[in-house]
Each structure stands twice: as C-alpha cells, then as structure tokens.
Amino acid sequence: MHFLNESDPIKPRYIFxxxxxxxCILFRFEYKxxxxxxxxGKKAKKRKQEYEDEEEEEEERSxxxxxWKFLEHKGPVLAPPYEPLPGHVRFFYDGKLLRLSAPAEExxxxxxxxxxxxxxxxxMFRKNFxxxxxxxxxxxxxxxxTDINKCNFTEMSEYFKAQSEARKQMSKDExxxxxxxxxxxxxxxxxxxxxxxxxxxxxxxxxxxxLFRGRGDHPKMGMLKRRIRPEDIIINCSKDxxxxxxxxxxxxxxxxxxxxxxxxxxxxxxxxxxxxxxMLNPSSRIKGEKDWQKYETxxxxxxxxxxxxxxxxxxxxxxxxRVRQRAVALYFIDKLxxxxxxxxxxGETADTVGCCSLRVEHIKLYPKMDDQEYVVEFDFLGKDSxxxxxxxxxxxxxxxxxxxxxxxxxxxxxxxxxxxTSILNKHLQELMDGLTAxxxxxxxxxxxxxxxxxxxxxxDESIPAKILSYNRANRAVAILCNHQxxxxxxxxxxxxxxxxxxxxxxxxxxxTRKQLKGAKTEHKASHDDRSKKMVEVKRKAVQRTEEQLMKxxxxxxxxxxxxxxxxxxxxxxxxxxxxxxxxxxxxxHCGKAE
DNA sequence: AACATGACTTGTTAGCACACGA
DNA sequence: TCGTGTGCTAACAAGTCATGTT
Numbered sequence: 001m002h003f004l005n006e007s008d009p010i011k012p013r014y015i016f017x018x019x020x021x022x023x024c025i026l027f028r029f030e031y032k033x034x035x036x037x038x039x040x041g042k043k044a045k046k047r048k049q050e051y052e053d054e055e056e057e058e059e060e061r062s063x064x065x066x067x068w069k070f071l072e073h074k075g076p077v078l079a080p081p082y083e084p085l086p087g088h089v090r091f092f093y094d095g096k097l098l099r100l101s102a103p104a105e106e107x108x109x110x111x112x113x114x115x116x117x118x119x120x121x122x123x124m125f126r127k128n129f130x131x132x133x134x135x136x137x138x139x140x141x142x143x144x145x146t147d148i149n150k151c152n153f154t155e156m157s158e159y160f161k162a163q164s165e166a167r168k169q170m171s172k173d174e175x176x177x178x179x180x181x182x183x184x185x186x187x188x189x190x191x192x193x194x195x196x197x198x199x200x201x202x203x204x205x206x207x208x209x210x211l212f213r214g215r216g217d218h219p220k221m222g223m224l225k226r227r228i229r230p231e232d233i234i235i236n237c238s239k240d241x242x243x244x245x246x247x248x249x250x251x252x253x254x255x256x257x258x259x260x261x262x263x264x265x266x267x268x269x270x271x272x273x274x275x276x277x278x279m280l281n282p283s284s285r286i287k288g289e290k291d292w293q294k295y296e297t298x299x300x301x302x303x304x305x306x307x308x309x310x311x312x313x314x315x316x317x318x319x320x321x322r323v324r325q326r327a328v329a330l331y332f333i334d335k336l337x338x339x340x341x342x343x344x345x346x347g348e349t350a351d352t353v354g355c356c357s358l359r360v361e362h363i364k365l366y367p368k369m370d371d372q373e374y375v376v377e378f379d380f381l382g383k384d385s386x387x388x389x390x391x392x393x394x395x396x397x398x399x400x401x402x403x404x405x406x407x408x409x410x411x412x413x414x415x416x417x418x419x420x421t422s423i424l425n426k427h428l429q430e431l432m433d434g435l436t437a438x439x440x441x442x443x444x445x446x447x448x449x450x451x452x453x454x455x456x457x458x459x460d461e462s463i464p465a466k467i468l469s470y471n472r473a474n475r476a477v478a479i480l481c482n483h484q485x486x487x488x489x490x491x492x493x494x495x496x497x498x499x500x501x502x503x504x505x506x507x508x509x510x511x512t513r514k515q516l517k518g519a520k521t522e523h524k525a526s527h528d529d530r531s532k533k534m535v536e537v538k539r540k541a542v543q544r545t546e547e548q549l550m551k552x553x554x555x556x557x558x559x560x561x562x563x564x565x566x567x568x569x570x571x572x573x574x575x576x577x578x579x580x581x582x583x584x585x586x587x588x589h590c591g592k593a594e
Numbered sequence: 595a596a597c598a599t600g601a602c603t604t605g606t607t608a609g610c611a612c613a614c615g616a
Numbered sequence: 617t618c619g620t621g622t623g624c625t626a627a628c629a630a631g632t633c634a635t636g637t638t
Contacts, residue, residue: 179611207628215606215629261601275600276628290602339604340632349630383631384605422595425633438603438632485606490621497621566606568624573604 066259067286071237073192073201075244075252076265076278077185079208079227082106089159092152093145103136107224110211112156119213119221128222129211136224192264192280193241200281201264206233212271216350216385220271232267262286272348295576297434298443304432305443309334311431316397321404322418326427328401329355329416333437336390337444337480339383340421340437352381355437356421361411365402374399388482445477445574452476453583459590462547464554466587470580471558477570485566498556505549512541 084102091098091108100108111120111129119125130148137145145151170178189204209227214220230250237243239257246252253267265278280286301308312334315327332338333355341354353362362380369375372393382388394402405415421437428435452473457466488494516538523531 203627205627213629218629263601266601272629274630277601279602287603294603342632344631352630354631384629386606421633436633483605488622494621569605 067262068194068259069238070196070241071192071194071259071264072241073237073244073264074189075235075246076233077189077205078230078247079206085109085156085159090155092155094147094150095152098141098144101138101141104133104138104141106209107133107136108151108153109156109160110209110224112153113160114211115153115157122221124217124219125211125222128220129224132222132224194280194284194286197285199284199286202279202281204278206265206267207269207276214350216352216381218350219347220349223271226270228267234266236261236264236266294442295446295578297439298446298576301432301435301439301443302447305334308431313397316401322423324401325405325416325419326424328398328405329419329424330428331394331398333440334444336378336392337441337482338388339441340424342421350381350385352383352385354382354421356416356419356424358415359411360406360409360413360415363402363415365399365406367399376402382482386482386484441481442574445481445570446576446579448477448480449473449575450579453579457583457587459587462550464551468554468558470583471562471567474567474570474575475561475565477574478565478567481570481574483566483569484564487563491563495556495559498552498559502549502552502556505545505552509542509545509549512538512545516542 082102085105091100091105111133114120120129126148134142134145190201191198192201193199206228207225210225212220212223212225230246231253233246233252235244235252235255236258237255238259243255244252263277263279266275268274269276282288282291308330312327312330315323316331318324318327333340339354341357343357344352353359358380362378364377364379366375366377367373369391374396375391375393376399378388378390378392380388402415405417409417425436428437428439453470456469456472461469516535519531519534519538523535525531
C-alpha cells in the first residue's frame with residue numbers, strides 16, 4: 001500500500017479515484033488542469049507547446065510564496081435585496097396589529113422563518129435576537145415593542161411555509177426555468193481563471209443576512225448577521241486581469257492584487273469580527289496540491305514517529321514540569337488523535353476544548369477500574385460542541401504525571417498550565433520540519449485505515465463483503481477521530497424497510513429452493529433434457545437469490561454499525577486516497593475481483 | 595510572552611434534487 | 617405518476633496555525 005511505503009508518491013494530478021460504497025464518493029486531492037484557450041492550426045500547436053512548457057514550469061512551484069501569477073474572476077454574487085411582505089401578512093404585538101418599517105420587518109422575518117426550530121425557544125437566542133432587532137426599529141417601534149414574548153410572528157411564519165409549499169408545487173416548466181437560471185449564474189460567477197486554468201470557485205455567493213446560529217451553547221446565538229454590501233467587500237485579482245465590476249452605483253471596499261494568498265473575495269463578518277473568504281473548489285490545482293502536501297507531511301512523520309514516541313516517553317521523566325506536560329499532551333494527541341486545543345476568547349464562543357486547553361474537570365483518574373489499572377476518563381466538549389467521551393488505560397508514568405498536574409487545582413483550572421498550542425507546535429517544528437499537532441491526526445487516521453483494511457479484507461470475499469470491510473475500516477478511523485453524527489431521523493424506519501426486504505428475500509429464497517428440489521425430483525424421474533435444463537435454471541435462481549439476500553444483510557449490518565458515525569469527514573480530510581487506490585489494486589491482483 | 599489578525603482546513607447539518615417503488 | 621426516502625452538496629461555523637505587534 002502506498003501511503004506508508006517508501007515507494008514513489010503518485011502525483012496528485014493523476015488521482016481522482018474513490019471506492020464509493022455508502023454515498024460519500026468524494027476523495028479529495030486530485031485536480032485536472034483545464035486548458036482555457038483553444039486555437040486552430042499551427043498557432044494551436046504552438047500554443048499547445050507553450051501550454052505544456054508552462055505545465056513543466058508549474059511542476060516546480062515558486063519558492064517566494066506566491067500562489068499564482070494571473071487571477072481573473074467576476075466577483076461575488078450578492079444576496080438578493082429584501083422584498084417586503086405583501087400587505088395581507090400581518091404582525092401582532094400584544095394582540096394588536098402593528099405595521100413594521102421595512103428594516104424591522106426584515107429582521108422579524110428572519111426570526112419568523114425559524115419559528116419551528118427549537119432555537120427560537122432558547123432564552124439566549126431570544127435575548128440576542130431581540131437586542132439586535134431593536135437596533136433596526138424606528139423610535140416609534142422601539143417604544144411600542146418592549147417585550148419579545150408579546151410578539152406574534154405566526155402569520156409571517158405561515159406565509160413562508162406556504163411559499164415553500166408553493167415552490168414544491170411548481171410545474172416542471174417553472175422548475176426548469178429556475179434550474180436554468182441557476183446554471184447560468186454558475187457559469188458566469190462560478191469559475192475563475194488562475195494561471196491559464198479555468199477553475200471552479202467554492203462558494204461564490206456572499207452569505208445573506210440572517211440570524212446567527214452558533215453550535216452548542218453559543219453566547220452569540222440569535223444575533224443579527226448583517227447584510228454585506230459591496231462597500232464591505234475586498235476583491236483580490238491580478239493587476240492585468242479584467243477586474244470585477246461592483247453593481248451600478250456602488251463600489252468595492254478595496255481591490256487588491258495580493259498573489260501571496262489564494263482567496264478571490266473577502267469581507268469581515270460582524271458576529272465574531274472574523275474574515276470570510278471566497279476561495280476555489282477542492283478540485284482546483286491550488287487545493288489539490290495543498291491536500292497532497294498534507295499527506296506527504298504525514299508520510300514523513302511515519303518515518304520518524306517511533307523516534308518521537310521514544311522521545312516523549314523519555315520526557316515524562318523530565319525534571320521540568322513544562323516538558324512533562326508537553327510530553328503527556330503529545331501522548332494524548334498521538335494516541336487519541338485529539339485536536340491541538342487553542343485558547344479561545346471567553347464569552348465569544350461556546351465553551352469547547354482540545355488537548356492543550358483541557359481543564360481539570362474534563363478528566364477523571366481511576367487507579368483501578370474493573371480489571372484495568374491507571375484508567376483515565378475523558379469527558380469534554382470538542383469542536384462543534386461534540387462530546388468526547390473515552391476511557392483509556394495509560395502507562396503508570398503518565399498516570400502519576402497527571403496526578404501531579406492535578407495537584408492543588410480547581411476544576412476550572414487548566415490541566416496543562418505550562419503549555420499551549422504555540423509552545424507545543426514550536427517543539428514539534430524542531431522535531432520535524434512541517435510537523436504540527438494536526439499532522440498526528442492525519443497520520444494516525446490514514447495508518448489506521450491501512451492497517452484495518454489489511455486486517456479486515458481478504459481478496460476472495462464477495463463484493464458486498466468487501467464494501468462492508470472497507471466501511472468498517474473507515475469506521476475505525478471515524479471512531480478514532482470522534483466523527484459523530486446525530487442518528488438520522490428516519491433511521492428506525494429505513495432500518496425497518498430494509499428488514500422487510502430481507503424477510504421477503506428470505507421467503508423468496510426458500511420458495512426457489514423448494515422449486516429447485518421439485519425440479520431435481522422431476523429430473524430424476526424423467527431424465528430428459530428439458531428437466532435437466534430446468535434444474536440448472538432453478539439452481540441459478542437459488543444462487544442469485546442467496547447473493548441478493550447476503551447483499552441486503554451486509555447493507556443492514558453496515559447501516560446499523562454506522563448509525564451514529566459520520567464517515568464523510570475522515571474520507572474527505574484524513575484518508576490518503578492512495579491507500580484506497582492501493583487497496584483496490586491489491587484486490588485486483590490477488591483475486592478475480594474487479 | 596501575550597495578544598491580535600489573517601488565511602486556510604476541518605466540521606456538521608439543512609435542504610434539495612433525484613431515483614425508486616407502489 | 618406520485619409521494620417518499622436517500623444521497624449529496626451548499627452553507628457556514630469552528631477549528632488550526634503562522635505571523636506580526638505590543
């Protein structure tokens with residue numbers, strides 16, 4: 001298998017492959033260069049030569065940190081302007097009709113659209129929304145509306161529901177029209193030219209205004225995400241390109257020509273004050289190469305990981321507390337694939353942690369648990385407020401260190417008080433060029449897939465069995481990385497449906513078996529050609545049904561095991577596609593598998 | 595060293611198109 | 617042909633990490 005062998009890396013440009021089995025088809029890291037200019041005859045030939053020369057040139061990326069030489073695009077698609085509600089849709093305050101000014105009405109509709117969501121019942125959400133809503137009101141509205149609980153948004157909500165219903169009921173023709181219009185916009189704004197290649201842009205639409213929905217217990221949930229105007233937008237393109245035009249009567253905040261960055265458009269968002277970008281699609285050269293580099297770094301880690309492990313084990317004994325903390329944290333990152341854990345500004349975001357920001361309250365130590373010694377129990381909210389819960393027996397030395405770190409601390413104190421991500425990454429950088437905490441996640445995810453594939457699959461399995469094995473290997477990675485999902489709402493039902501199919505298939509199987517038996521008896525009696533043929537036909541039918549049944553059973557197992565596990569993220573971001581390619585090639589060479 | 599900022603990757607989910615079976 | 621379940625992508629939030637500033 002390619003990932004961790006010393007064999008030559010496959011150039012990313014030529015890989016765009018994936019074992020599709022559960023719907024997640026995409027495996028990043030490929031790109032297909034697209035020639036953008038076509039000419040005829042001699043000129044074209046010459047042009048082609050130039051193009052190939054450029055390709056060659058492109059093989060060695062520039063060393064001065066520039067990301068492109070030429071960049072041309074049409075700019076972003078702005079959010080559509082607000083359309084006031086028709087007159088018959090009313091808003092009531094304290095039981096009385098109240099006509100809202102357009103700005104106040106717009107913000108009210110944001111809330112109305114979410115009325116069915118449990119978000120709108122949360123105190124924090126309502127409070128933040130109300131506060132921002134008031135800012136949009138006229139002074140008259142402000143004096144009249146003093147209590148959000150007296151606001152009645154139901155007519156608005158009903159109106160929007162009816163609208164979306166009407167959209168569903170549209171005729172084929174109307175739907176087609178919309179589709180075509182979307183396609184037109186995509187063709188116009190969805191692509192850019194970067195260094196002679198036409199590239200797909202990731203998200204070319206500016207985020208429309210609305211209410212911010214943070215994840216988890218977010219202190220800013222419900223706040224108004226304001227409308228982005230051309231005056232807020234920075235355009236990035238090359239000087240010698242045709243610059244995107246702002247809408248009539250407006251101007252961009254700035255047009256710059258910075259080829260040290262990859263983004264085309266940026267603006268500052270008002271909730272966290274952070275910058276949002278429009279960048280290229282994952283299929284683009286610039287993303288694909290970065291992706292490939294990431295896995296190359298992981299492969300380099302493979303070569304020295306044992307050395308690093310020996311090193312941090314040694315550091316558990318260090319005289320210096322900061323070194324011990326660093327070493328234990330690194331052990332967690334390596335062993336449990338925890339994220340680095342940057343500090344976050346308190347009160348600005350949900351309270352979540354990673355390795356370096358773990359607090360005393362997030363771990364529990366058990367000198368003995370059941371039949372295991374030195375067990376550490378982790379229980380904390382990680383990225384996106386996803387709970388991480390795990391119990392792991394650790395080496396005695398780690399355990400003793402942890403006890404030491406906990407001494408004289410309150411639950412809300414940092415576990416690693418002498419450590420942060422910057423210190424950790426600086427250390428890692430010294431150990432290996434380009435090494436950071438997240439490389440361990442990539443490395444451990446990919447090596448896990450590889451090991452699991454080796455362990456779980458055999459070339460003579462049936463295709464459905466191979467798919468199940470592949471998914472199980474993928475699942476092991478997702479569990480390692482704690483990629484969870486809420487069990488789909490329709491899970492039980494779809495499981496039932498599958499079970500019914502299995503039952504039916506089972507019945508069908510016993511029926512066909514019976515028929516086969518009958519045919520055999522008949523053949524024994526008559527010994528003629530016709531009955532012989534019949535036996536063959538029935539035998540085939542039984543075989544086919546057996547296969548179908550097995551396939552269904554495999555599917556059921558797969559789905560059941562996958563109930564609360566999300567495979568997509570690891571597939572997209574952590575698994576070197578070359579491993580899957582190599583696995584599939586191995587199967588081809590070993591067996592009759594396709 | 596602490597802090598701020600900027601750029602980029604990683605993450606979940608809502609909603610929608612579309613295939614599928616009744 | 618119609619509803620319905622499912623897979624997929626767009627949307628956008630939330631991380632990581634480097635770099636510059638105080």
